[in-house]
Amino acid sequence: MEGLGFNIAVLIAQIVGFLILLVILTKFAYKPIIKMFDERAGKIKESVEEVQKVREQAAQAEEEFKKKIEVASKEGQEVISRAMRTGEETRQKALQEAKQEAQGILEKARGEIQRERDDAIGELRQEFADLTVVAAEKVIEKSLDKEAHRKIIDKVLDESSTLKKK
Amino acid sequence: MAEQKSVPQKKKKGCLGCSLPLTIVIIVVVVALTVIGFLSGAIGQKLFGVQFPSWLNVGVPVVELPAEAVFHIGSGEPVMVWGAQVYPIPITNTMITTWITILVLLIISLIVTRKPRLIPSRIQSLMEFALEWIYNLCKDVAGEKNGRRFFPVVCTIFLFVLVNAWMNLIPGYGSLMVYEHGIEFPLLRGANTDFNTPLALSIVSFVFVTYYGLKNGKFGFVKQFFNVGRFGRGFADLVKGKVKPGCSGMFFGAINIFVSFLELISYFIRLLSFTFRLFGNMTGGEILVLMFLYLFSWAISGSIIYGFELLIGAVQALIFAGLTLVFATMASSVHEEEH
Numbered sequence: 053m054e055g056l057g058f059n060i061a062v063l064i065a066q067i068v069g070f071l072i073l074l075v076i077l078t079k080f081a082y083k084p085i086i087k088m089f090d091e092r093a094g095k096i097k098e099s100v101e102e103v104q105k106v107r108e109q110a111a112q113a114e115e116e117f118k119k120k121i122e123v124a125s126k127e128g129q130e131v132i133s134r135a136m137r138t139g140e141e142t143r144q145k146a147l148q149e150a151k152q153e154a155q156g157i158l159e160k161a162r163g164e165i166q167r168e169r170d171d172a173i174g175e176l177r178q179e180f181a182d183l184t185v186v187a188a189e190k191v192i193e194k195s196l197d198k199e200a201h202r203k204i205i206d207k208v209l210d211e212s213s214t215l216k217k218k
Numbered sequence: 219m220a221e222q223k224s225v226p227q228k229k230k231k232g233c234l235g236c237s238l239p240l241t242i243v244i245i246v247v248v249v250a251l252t253v254i255g256f257l258s259g260a261i262g263q264k265l266f267g268v269q270f271p272s273w274l275n276v277g278v279p280v281v282e283l284p285a286e287a288v289f290h291i292g293s294g295e296p297v298m299v300w301g302a303q304v305y306p307i308p309i310t311n312t313m314i315t316t317w318i319t320i321l322v323l324l325i326i327s328l329i330v331t332r333k334p335r336l337i338p339s340r341i342q343s344l345m346e347f348a349l350e351w352i353y354n355l356c357k358d359v360a361g362e363k364n365g366r367r368f369f370p371v372v373c374t375i376f377l378f379v380l381v382n383a384w385m386n387l388i389p390g391y392g393s394l395m396v397y398e399h400g401i402e403f404p405l406l407r408g409a410n411t412d413f414n415t416p417l418a419l420s421i422v423s424f425v426f427v428t429y430y431g432l433k434n435g436k437f438g439f440v441k442q443f444f445n446v447g448r449f450g451r452g453f454a455d456l457v458k459g460k461v462k463p464g465c466s467g468m469f470f471g472a473i474n475i476f477v478s479f480l481e482l483i484s485y486f487i488r489l490l491s492f493t494f495r496l497f498g499n500m501t502g503g504e505i506l507v508l509m510f511l512y513l514f515s516w517a518i519s520g521s522i523i524y525g526f527e528l529l530i531g532a533v534q535a536l537i538f539a540g541l542t543l544v545f546a547t548m549a550s551s552v553h554e555e556e557h
Binding site for chain 1: 283284285307308310312313316317320323324327328330331346349350353366369370371373374377378409412413414415417418419421422497
């Protein structure tokens, strides 16, 4: 032991020196540094979590955005279809109206024609009757009772299908 | 743009980061130093016998294992305890270096922790890198809870051994000589090369391991050294009349007792192995450096030995701290293994 330089006083001094170093380093170096490691780890964890959160939020926002776009596109589709339907309706209505108007015009024209025809027939009858009376007077050289005659003619005319009074 | 172009051109011209003329000068100086060193060293002198001025000659190194006392506290007749001289208390050169090491570590830790910031400065981040590495090692080996507990002692042992070893390598550290009672010795000597320092560290490590063994391992820690349970059960069986299980129980119990006895011896032998591993490596390294400097004076090989010693210092620090950590972990987990 002596040859190696063992000396109990030096040994104790070294142990004491080491323990002093240990105590001071523990108090002034390790504790704050470990605290800082923990803090840093906490911060890193926090920021990672934050990133996760932000990412989730972004995903959610995207989802919502997609949903909104879907809704908007659906709405747009609806608007378009509604507009088309309205257009179709309007067209149908216009067509209907046009048809009705045409029908009215046609009706009116028909009435006019009918009336004109009736007038023409009336006139023709009158003339024909007069003519017949004159012709008969000429044939029999005798004036007929005009009133009685007319009745006969009317009867004849009524019997004929074409000039029947309506 | 012009700068960007000139950078690769510079690189092409230069060599090892220096301009070509500077590189040549450095190489010439290194070669000259190597040749002169070799010629002035012991081997060169023997082979070629070239005369050099006396200041270039290196004396034969004297290896002195006990640390030299620079002065003593107190005076009077020396008192012997266990065959060792205690009084007057010697202040050895290794004690002085120990206190220098402690001061250096304290100053570094003060610089680092004066303003601990989350975004560290350079020296802080360097120190933190080392500490975090040891801290993670502790946590990996001993687990989260014990790792935190073991860290201060393990880390202090690491830093203490490392700084002691590296301080010893600072050029000029061993060159300051002191004369006392007609003996010449260095004022500063690497603390690890004094037998007392590794012994002190071993005792601290031993007490530390035993403390956590008793605290965490509880009964299991003690039981592993006095494993008489099986033997006792075998004996009880024999008394009850169960001869066969009794005999086999006593036989294996005896083996257990023997093994636990070996365990106990090896536990105490750790004190010696810890001490002599560090003491031997550090003292051997010191002697190796001295011998190389004597044989080759300044030579490339001397530098290589220097770098080698840097590595050895770091490895020894890591081994001492790591083994303390492992033994403490083992002692703490004995209790758990028993169940």
